[in-house]
Amino acid sequence: MASQVHQQETNMPSYPLDPTSYKILQKIGNGVSATVYKAACLPMNSSIVAIKAIDLERSRANLDNVRREAKAMTLLSHPNILKAHCSFTVDHYLWVVMPFMSAGSLHSIISSSFPDGLNETSIAVVLKEILNALLYLHDQGHLHRDIKAGNILVDSDGSVKLTDFGVSASIHEPNSSNSSSCFSSSMSFMLNELAGTPYWMAPEVIHSHIGYSFKADIWSFGITALELAHGRPPLSHLPPWKSLFMRITNRLRPCDYEKGKKDKNKKFSKNFRDMVASCLATDPLRRPNAGKLLKHSFFKNCKNVDFLVKNMLNGLPPVEERYYRECLNFPDQSAANIDGNEDDSEEAGPVEKHRRISGWNFNEEAFQLVPVFPTERSVDSNVAKEAGFFKEESIDKREQRRIMRNENPSAESSFSFWEGEAQDRTTVDEPITGATQEGEHNLDEAQHRTTVDEPIIGATQEEVTEVGVDVIKSGEERVAMEEHIAAIKSTAGEAIRRTALAAKMMPYLMTLLESLDDQRLAVANLIFEIKGEEVVISHQQQLQHAVSRLTLQLEKEKTKSAQLERELEVLKWKYAEKDRDDPSEDVNETRTATDSNTTNDQ
Amino acid sequence: MKGLFKPKPKTPAELVRQTRDLLIYLDLHSSSSAPGKEAKREDKMAELSKLIRELKSILYGNSESEPVSEACAQLTQEFFRENTLRLLISCLPTLSLETRKDATQVVANLQRQQVHSRLIASDYLEANKDLMDTLISGYENPDLALHYGAMLRECIRHQTIARYVLESEHMKKFFDYIQLPNFDIASDASATFKELLTRHKSTVAEFLTKNYDWFFAEYNSKLLESENYITRRQAVKLLGDMLLDRANAGVMMRYVSSKDNLRILMNLLRESSKTIQLEAFHVFKLFAANQNKPPEIVSILVANRSKILRFFGNFKIDKEDDQFEADKAQVIKEIAALEPRE
Numbered sequence: 001m002a003s004q005v006h007q008q009e010t011n012m013p014s015y016p017l018d019p020t021s022y023k024i025l026q027k028i029g030n031g032v033s034a035t036v037y038k039a040a041c042l043p044m045n046s047s048i049v050a051i052k053a054i055d056l057e058r059s060r061a062n063l064d065n066v067r068r069e070a071k072a073m074t075l076l077s078h079p080n081i082l083k084a085h086c087s088f089t090v091d092h093y094l095w096v097v098m099p100f101m102s103a104g105s106l107h108s109i110i111s112s113s114f115p116d117g118l119n120e121t122s123i124a125v126v127l128k129e130i131l132n133a134l135l136y137l138h139d140q141g142h143l144h145r146d147i148k149a150g151n152i153l154v155d156s157d158g159s160v161k162l163t164d165f166g167v168s169a170s171i172h173e174p175n176s177s178n179s180s181s182c183f184s185s186s187m188s189f190m191l192n193e194l195a196g197t198p199y200w201m202a203p204e205v206i207h208s209h210i211g212y213s214f215k216a217d218i219w220s221f222g223i224t225a226l227e228l229a230h231g232r233p234p235l236s237h238l239p240p241w242k243s244l245f246m247r248i249t250n251r252l253r254p255c256d257y258e259k260g261k262k263d264k265n266k267k268f269s270k271n272f273r274d275m276v277a278s279c280l281a282t283d284p285l286r287r288p289n290a291g292k293l294l295k296h297s298f299f300k301n302c303k304n305v306d307f308l309v310k311n312m313l314n315g316l317p318p319v320e321e322r323y324y325r326e327c328l329n330f331p332d333q334s335a336a337n338i339d340g341n342e343d344d345s346e347e348a349g350p351v352e353k354h355r356r357i358s359g360w361n362f363n364e365e366a367f368q369l370v371p372v373f374p375t376e377r378s379v380d381s382n383v384a385k386e387a388g389f390f391k392e393e394s395i396d397k398r399e400q401r402r403i404m405r406n407e408n409p410s411a412e413s414s415f416s417f418w419e420g421e422a423q424d425r426t427t428v429d430e431p432i433t434g435a436t437q438e439g440e441h442n443l444d445e446a447q448h449r450t451t452v453d454e455p456i457i458g459a460t461q462e463e464v465t466e467v468g469v470d471v472i473k474s475g476e477e478r479v480a481m482e483e484h485i486a487a488i489k490s491t492a493g494e495a496i497r498r499t500a501l502a503a504k505m506m507p508y509l510m511t512l513l514e515s516l517d518d519q520r521l522a523v524a525n526l527i528f529e530i531k532g533e534e535v536v537i538s539h540q541q542q543l544q545h546a547v548s549r550l551t552l553q554l555e556k557e558k559t560k561s562a563q564l565e566r567e568l569e570v571l572k573w574k575y576a577e578k579d580r581d582d583p584s585e586d587v588n589e590t591r592t593a594t595d596s597n598t599t600n601d602q
Numbered sequence: 603m604k605g606l607f608k609p610k611p612k613t614p615a616e617l618v619r620q621t622r623d624l625l626i627y628l629d630l631h632s633s634s635s636a637p638g639k640e641a642k643r644e645d646k647m648a649e650l651s652k653l654i655r656e657l658k659s660i661l662y663g664n665s666e667s668e669p670v671s672e673a674c675a676q677l678t679q680e681f682f683r684e685n686t687l688r689l690l691i692s693c694l695p696t697l698s699l700e701t702r703k704d705a706t707q708v709v710a711n712l713q714r715q716q717v718h719s720r721l722i723a724s725d726y727l728e729a730n731k732d733l734m735d736t737l738i739s740g741y742e743n744p745d746l747a748l749h750y751g752a753m754l755r756e757c758i759r760h761q762t763i764a765r766y767v768l769e770s771e772h773m774k775k776f777f778d779y780i781q782l783p784n785f786d787i788a789s790d791a792s793a794t795f796k797e798l799l800t801r802h803k804s805t806v807a808e809f810l811t812k813n814y815d816w817f818f819a820e821y822n823s824k825l826l827e828s829e830n831y832i833t834r835r836q837a838v839k840l841l842g843d844m845l846l847d848r849a850n851a852g853v854m855m856r857y858v859s860s861k862d863n864l865r866i867l868m869n870l871l872r873e874s875s876k877t878i879q880l881e882a883f884h885v886f887k888l889f890a891a892n893q894n895k896p897p898e899i900v901s902i903l904v905a906n907r908s909k910i911l912r913f914f915g916n917f918k919i920d921k922e923d924d925q926f927e928a929d930k931a932q933v934i935k936e937i938a939a940l941e942p943r944e
Contacts, residue, residue, distance in 0.1 A: 017783040056832065057875055063836070067789040074786045075748060077699050087785040092831045092875060094785060140703070289665065
């Protein structure tokens with residue numbers, strides 16, 4: 001009671017910093033490492049708050065991110081940004097006490113009541129509010145890095161607030177891991193770290209040589225506009241991770257928004273389409289900044305937030321009910337739902353580098369987004385058909401892997417043309433291991449994959465023709481292959497020379513590969529003798545056992561490959577004498593190539 | 603004629619002088635609440651906010667232009683020519699949130715500005731070390747803590763200033779600051795604490811050697827044995843960072859020769875938190891790797907040998923980490939080979 005009186009006396013209520021002062025009422029959202037509750041703050045007349053409980057054990061390496069988020073939520077002060085009341089730790093959870101936004105996130109509003117998207121007037125109101133927030137954020141030197149409907153909260157009075165600074169970055173907050181030089185100027189501020197949620201990520205965030213900056217938020221803003229218009233972001237019919245990979249391996253033309261639903265009654269204004277198109281320019285420099293966007297004619301005569309109350313919030317079930325219903329629909333939600341919720345934090349966000357996208361086509365007419373990949377070739381289906389291609393391809397692949405490694409050492413294991421499970425370290429080896437026990441499994445999977453793919457490819461092709469984007473027909477595999485090599489060449493200036501070199505080195509490398517394969521075969525036979533029939537049980541466990549056994553064998557193998565490497569070097573020196581290329585560069589090259597082989601085996 | 607409508611842009615030095623004048627005014631009139639003065643004060647406040655923002659954009663540039671080093675140098679020189687920093691720090695509580703943030707960023711940036719290849723901020727601070735006292739005491743005021751804390755962290759980039767703080771009585775206060783209930787402030791304080799104890803290697807080594815007894819007594823009892831999960835987690839991580847630093851080899855040897863320290867680390871190894879376990883392992887391995895283990899350490903390790911070996915047999919981390927596996931194997935080997943001594 002005493003404290004209550006005290007709170008009322010001072011105008012600035014300060015929220016208590018101990019968990020016993022709060023009564024948890026309901027769970028209203030959850031993500032990978034955080035849960036959001038509706039709660040009552042007992043000493044303050046049981047006023048309603050939202051509490052985001054971040055599991056610090058689950059965001060292990062990233063205590064700094066958590067600190068930055070808490071700091072951002074304390075120091076940023078803008079009507080369109082959700083400010084935290086306070087935060088404190090409760091055992092290994094961080095509780096962030098925030099205002100309760102009773103209508104919940106736009107993601108939740110859309111999925112419960114507007115599955116096909118909002119009307120354009122509402123979209124304009126929401127987007128304008130978010131632009132105000134972005135203008136302020138960018139002016140403060142902050143990048144949000146995770147703009148999406150799930151991070152936009154709405155209150156019963158229609159006010160719209162941006163939330164979740166779990167992966168945000170600031171030019172004033174030096175962070176060794178995220179920026180090239182931490183104390184740079186606002187203009188040259190560049191980030192390299194991959195962060196955000198895949199569907200909303202700008203191409204330069206996924207892959208860029210110089211990094212990315214404030215304009216990456218503008219891209220995500222554009223994707224969010226599409227999300228509000230269609231009910232979901234482009235490409236979202238693919239589940240986030242596997243699919244990200246699917247669209248790579250299976251030369252999907254992921255034209256979005258399947259035909260059935262397609263914009264029957266939806267006609268978007270020229271202004272809207274123009275605005276979104278400008279945000280989705282592939283070149284970040286050609287995207288307008290937040291201030292410029294606010295002046296776009298799309299936002300002229302924009303209604304105020306009362307419009308949202310009448311047209312969007314009216315009749316909306318309460319947020320806790322929506323959450324409950326969602327849980328009923330998807331019982332394993334905590335595991336499955338990595339994007340949608342308002343609170344998913346860094347772990348749902350930062351991702352491994354999977355794939356370079358050479359560009360995006362925004363089809364303004366269809367109001368859709370079409371990525372362009374440098375490779376259009378489905379490898380799976382060809383491995384079986386074109387045995388001759390196999391080695392060439394694997395060299396090619398290593399080449400690409402090596403390029404990836406040069407840019408981002410941590411991403412090396414996640415890159416493979418063969419595998420759907422990019423995160424599964426062990427499977428990366430399969431194509432090379434080829435002859436070992438996994439051979440069977442691999443084949444199975446490949447077959448499985450092709451059967452799965454066919455309908456998708458079929459469907460896509462239809463869609464593609466409809467949208468009128470260039471299609472590469474399956475007959476043109478070889479052309480695609482060439483394109484693929486060309487694409488690799490163009491990725492980095494340095495890479496051009498390397499690729500050319502690699503092409504010259506091909507015969508030598510192939511010899512090397514062959515002998516390595518022979519050795520692996522021997523090892524595989526050995527394992528087979530030891531293990532006998534059991535091999536089939538659990539692929540994962542089995543593999544772990546095998547790997548540990550292999551480690552010993554690998555030692556021997558490494559010595560051998562070192563010998564081979566020396567031989568190769570000799571060969572190359574001879575070769576290089578005939579060639580005017582710098583021989584030392586050459587030597588380093590192959591070394592990395594062979595290294596990459598050995599490391600991947602482990 | 604044109605000049606009438608568009609005044610010539612002020613030079614960086616002029617901007618600093620104006621800022622200083624306004625700060626002096628505010629400093630004098632901060633407590634007076636005479637009714638007539640109120641409006642005038644508001645005006646001055648608004649003007650000051652604008653000026654500080656301008657200073658910031660000179661130092662950081664903006665979305666259209668890079669900062670000009672000549673302008674930055676002028677600004678820095680004028681700023682430290684007189685007592686602007688002291689005024690700014692003491693007036694900070696009266697500024698609005700946005701202006702406080704701008705001011706903090708200006709001060710942070712100035713610490714790195716070189717004039718004639720000298721960090722003149724360092725010279726200024728050395729003559730005004732008492733400013734550190736003000737900044738550190740900011741951790742006791744929730745409204746100022748994050749601003750003063752950020753400034754403080756920039757100031758201790760200067761080695762002499764870091765030494766001053768390390769050797770001051772304030773060092774003891776950090777053990778409390780990093781356990782404040784307010785997470786923002788506590789984590790800011792621990793960031794500063796960590797910076798103090800890791801940034802300037804030789805200074806840190808000297809400090810730890812001279813202050814070994816009280817420092818590690820406090821460190822063990824207040825931080826490593828804290829009730830608070832996050833305190834323990836950060837403390838054991840920082841302990842590892844300090845002890846594994848080559849500059850602190852002497853301190854490390856002393857630390858790993860104490861059975862009390864060993865006991866604390868063994869308790870941390872048994873925690874339910876994987877993260878704390880792992881960080882504790884990185885310290886524990888030093889006890890095991892020590893080739894001159896005192897008998898009391900040996901006897902503890904021998905007495906607990908089977909338990910420890912069993913523990914490490916099951917001790918795994920999610921990530922694949924060759925270094926970790928190698929360290930673990932080494933620790934197991936060391937402990938398995940121990941012979942009880944007299």
